[in-house]
Amino acid sequence: MYKPCRVLLLTPDAGLIRAVSDTGLEPWALRRTGAGAPGGIPPERTLTTDDPARTLRDLAADEDAGHGIDFVVSGGDTEPAVLDALRGLALGPGRTGPWLPDRAELREILGWGPVPGPAPAGVEPAPVCQVDTVSVSGMHLLLGIAWPESRQPMGESEQAGVRETVRCLLDLIGHQFGGTRTDVALTPTGPDPVGIAGTSVLVSSLGPGTKR
Structure with a gap:
C-alpha cells in the first residue's frame, strides 16, 4: 500500500504547508502541550509533547516508533533548544552543511x-x-x-x-x-x-x- 512521504513541520505556516502538500508530501505538525493547534493540519497528524527537543531526538533514535515520519522541517523562529536538536539531526556525525556557490x-x-x-x-x-x-x-x-x-x-x-x-x-x-x-x-x-x-x-x- 502506498504511503506518502511524511514531513513533520515545526513551524507550520500556511505557505510551508501548501508547499509540502503541492509536492505530494504529507504535512504533519509538532506542537508543545498547551499551545494552539496549527491551522491546516488535522489533529490526527499533530504530535503533542511537553519537550519538543527530546521528542525530535527520540524520533531519530527509534524510527519504528516515529509515526512513519520521514523528514523534519523548521524555520528559524522556533525554540532555540528545538533548533539545536534539529541542527544535530540535520548534520549528524561527520556531515557538513549544504554547499551553495557564491x-x-x-x-x-x-x-x-x-x-x-x-x-x-x-x-x-x-x-x-x-x-x-x-x-x-x-x-x-x-x-x-x-x-x-x-x-x-x-x-x-x-x-x-x-x-x-x-x-x-x-x-x-x-x-x-x-x-x-x-x-x-x-x-x-x-x-x-x-x-x-x-x-x-x-x-x-x-x-x-x-x-x-
Missing part, C-alpha cells in the same frame, strides 16, 4: 565567465525577483516569489519559467536539504539566476539509516 562560482557553473562590471551608462539592469524554496531529499518546494515593484510577472508562463529555472539550478548544484533564496534576473531572453544563498529553514531526514 556569485562568481555560480557564473562558472553556468558557463557565463567572470562577474561583469557595472552596466554601461544608459542601460538599465534587468529587474530581479527572489525565489524562496526548501529542499527535502532533492525535492524543491516553492515557498514564494517576491517580484520587484518595477516588474510584476507577465503571466503564468513566466512564473513557471522562473520556478523551473530555480529547480534546475538546485538540481545542477546537487542541493538536497535546506532552505535557499535565489535571485533571478528577468531578462528579455528569459529568467537567469544571478545569486543564491541559504536561509534559516532547516531540514533533517528521519528515514531508514539515519538512526543516531
